[in-house]
Amino acid sequence: MSFIISLGIGALRNSRGNLFKTSKVALQAFKPQRQTIRSVKTSTVDWKPIKSGTTDLAKKEHQVKHAKVRYFFLSLMIAMPVVSFILGCWQVQRLDWKSKLIARTENSLTLPPLEELPADLDPNVIPEYEYRKIKIRGHFDYEQEMFLGPRKRPDGELGYLVVCPFVRSNGGKPILVERGWISKEKIVPSTRSSGYLSHLALPKGEIEIVAMFRVMPPRSYLQYSHDEGSRLFFIPDVAAMAAQSGALPIYCQAVYDMSDHPEYRRNNEKLNASEKGGQGGSGWFFSKGKSTSTPAENMSSLHDDTDSTLEYLQSEFVNEGVPIGTVPKVGFKNNHLQYLVTWFALSFFSAGLLIYSLAKGRSSSADKVIAAKRTHMKKME
Structure with missing residues (x-):
């Protein structure tokens, strides 16, 4: 009997303990919990990552x-x-x-110009006399007139350099003379033979000119070769010019001169009078058609044929087809x-x-x- 009573008392104690624990858990569930509040916000991004550099x-x-x-x-x-x-x-x-x-x-x-050149002038000695002025007498062979270009003036006008063989009075083969620049509209000789400056554009008969020796570089393999028989040259190919015109391979440039030459006018007037008299011309370059007085001839008569100090403007030379020579200066x-x-x-x-x-x-x-x-x-x- 006592044993049964002790078992009952133990069971009662266990049930009370379990009930106490259950009530304690229930009370804790209803107990208000403490919350943690962050005062500083930090980013979750690593703004300074570790970079692997190049080591030694x-x-x-x-x-x-x-x-x-x-x-x-x-x-x-x-x-x-x-x-x-x-x-x-x-x-x-x-x-x-x-x-x-x-x-x-x-x-x-x-130095003063050389006034007498030997008839058998040697082309090999010309380099020693480059830029040396010469004064020679003779006449131009217009039948072999050649043109070098095209070339532009500083103002942009297009034209050509006139190169013509000059037959010397003292004998020997002709030499090549670059007379100067003319506009492209004055290439045909008939456009230069009828103006009031025709005695300067196409002087006839024996005259005296002042020029200077020049040595032109030979044609390279990269440059155009000359068409045989053509009057047009793209570069100053002295050898080809001499072979075509029958002149010596000697190249000269006429000196810049804007003054009048009355002796040129007298020679032209005499030859023109003989042509008008029925003797005929020496080539197609001097053909003038009808023999009538023109305004250009009237203007030419106004000038004194003994006034050698008269100088013309470049614009007059360009309009009348008179070649403008080269200024004597060093081009190096x-x-x-x-x-x-x-x-x-x-x-x-x-x-x-x-x-x-x-x-x-x-x-x-x-x-x-x-x-x-x-x-x-x-x-x-």
Whole structure:
């Protein structure tokens, strides 16, 4: 009986304990919980990520892989100061040569003209007399008149240079004379033979001209060759001009002269009178058609045929087809001083860059790569 009573008391105690625990859990469920409030908001993005940079080891390995390229550029750096220094020394020699050439030609322009040329003039000696003025007597062979161009004047007007063989009075073969520039509208001789300046455009008979010797560069393989028999030349091919006209390969340029020549007018008047008298002309260049007085002839009669000081305007020469000669001045350009300064400066700076590169020790080797690997391993320990 006592045993039964003890079992009942134990069961009652267990039930009370379970009931107490259940009530305690229920009370905790109804108990208000404490909330945590953040006072500072932080971003979830990492604005400073870790970046992997190029290490010394990677640089050394890159240098070893590109050793050939590095040696190639090193060779260029070594060759540059040497080659530029040699070119600078060469420009010093060129400067001395060009200065002497300009001085010699300027001196030739100041000398009085040569008045007598030998009949058997040697073309090989002409380079020694370039830019030397000459005064020769004879007449132009208009049947062999040639044109060089086209050429533009400074104002943009298009025209051609007239080249005509000049038959010397003292004998010998003719020489080529560049008379000057004419507009493209005055190429046909008939447009130049009827104006009041026809005695200057197409002087007839024996006259005296002043010209200067010139040496023209030979035609290169890249330039157009001349069409045989054509009067038009694109470049001053002296050899082809001489062969076509039967003249010596000697090229002269008529000196710029805007003054009148009364003796030219008298010669033209005499020859024109003989042509009108029925003797006929010497070629199609001087054919004038009907013999009637023109306004140009009336204007020509107003000028005094003894006034040699009269000068005309360039516009008059252009309108009447009178060739405008060449101004006697040296046409050489001397830029060798700028060239030698450029080459020596390039040699100096390239030599400094080479010394700087060698002093910095940019050339790598296997030992440097191994040393860099050891240093890198020590940093990782």
